[in-house]
Amino acid sequence: MLRFLPETETDLPEVEGLLDLAFAPGRELLSSYQLRQGVPPVAGLSMIARDDYDALVGAIRFWPVRVGAAGDPALLLGPVAVHPIRQGEGIGAALIGETLERAAESGWPAVILVGDEPYYRRFGFTRAAAEALDFPRPVNPARVLARALRPDGLAHLAGAVRPWS
Template sequence: MFTLAQETGADWWEVEALFDTAFAPGRGALSSYRLREGVAPVAALCRVARDSEGILGGAIRFWPVCVGPHPTLLLGPVAVHPTAQGEGLGAALIRDTLARAAELGHARVLLVGDAPYYARFGFHRLEGVEMPPPTNPDRILGAALRPGAWDGVTGVVARAA
């Protein structure tokens, strides 16, 4: 049994270690990390999952970006510790935070990932949205938190001002 809670400053390094475990320390070289540099994550959507003994099982973060002039959330990273994989924890973190994002009034979410996995959360391949290179365009996915939120939204993904 895991409990989801907002990430705090005290969680930061433990979450970073989890992300390193899940993605390897070279994860910072990915194009999505250039969009995060110098920008604070959306604190209300950064969540951790801990078991009954307080051990970190998973974490998720969101970052503000813009697609052209349109404010957008960038989901990621999301990770589950290898000892907790296969229990639905990643899905719980994603569902929880997408619902919270909608409640907070956000319109759309963007991520770079595998369409077959993320389709169950409402993500689909985006046409006309460009991530910094090198990013495979087939992995640029979006989910609308409001009907039509991605209609007509195209352009280069940039750091939020």
């Protein structure tokens, strides 16, 4: 059985170790990291998954970002990581589903991510929803996806995606 818990300061070393294990070296050079620098992840939405042995088997983080000249708020999802020996068990999907519900309940209007549309489409993310966004370079624009968390969530979301602070 898995337990989904909010990520805390004490989880940080384990989460960073999982991210290092799950992603290629140099992950900090990705454009999405530009948006995260100096900004803490959103408390209550950044979560971890622990198994029966209390081992960290998954993690997800959300970051606040601003969009366009008006600085409209949105969330940046990522990274989502699952320990390599536990991939394929639905842990990542469960983390995404749980946290998207929490994000909607918290009043966030929309979520942006960089990822594969065929995977994220089942959670409501599309490239079409992100067409009006100018994501920091370098990024493959075909991988910038978005989804609304409320009916008008994407109505005013257009322009440059930039850090929260």
